[in-house]
Amino acid sequence: MRLRRENRRADAREHLGLAHELLSQTGADGFAERARREFEATGAVVPRQTVRPSTTLTPQEAQIARLAGEGLTNPEIGAQLFLSPHTVEWQLRKVFAKLGITSRRQIRATLGQRALA
Structure with missing residues (x-):
């Protein structure tokens, strides 16, 4: 970044391109x-990588999905x-996106199919 701010864009482009590649490969998405x-600010064109959402539920998401599938409300x-509604x-919005469903009614059936798979 310092090189780019000193108008040494060609030098900065080399380092920022390498940094972007390495950080992407290691999973440091924010960095x-x-x-x-910063690489784009040097004039380079970099295609944005599509974020591949995880299809695996976290333990908390699975627990919330199971309880919602049993018919409990968000406050319950x-x-x-010990979570706020x-x-x-x-968390349920994340569960819906990961499972590819749109309503609470679909949770039980979807979780049942995943358990069988």
Whole structure:
């Protein structure tokens, strides 16, 4: 970044391109995105990498999905897990996206199919 700010764009482009590549490969997405923005600021064109969402539920997401599949409301789930209803809602949105579903009714069927797979 210092090189770019000193108008040494060609020198900066070399280092930032390498930094972006290495950070992307190691999974440091936040730093890779910052390197990509700086790299673009030097005049380079870098295609944005599509974020591949994980399809594996975290333990907390799985627990919330199971409770929602049993018919519990967000406040009831939150009370059991010591979470706010807002946090439960946020986690459920992530569960819906990962499972490719759009409603609570689909949770039980989808989780049952995943258990069989």
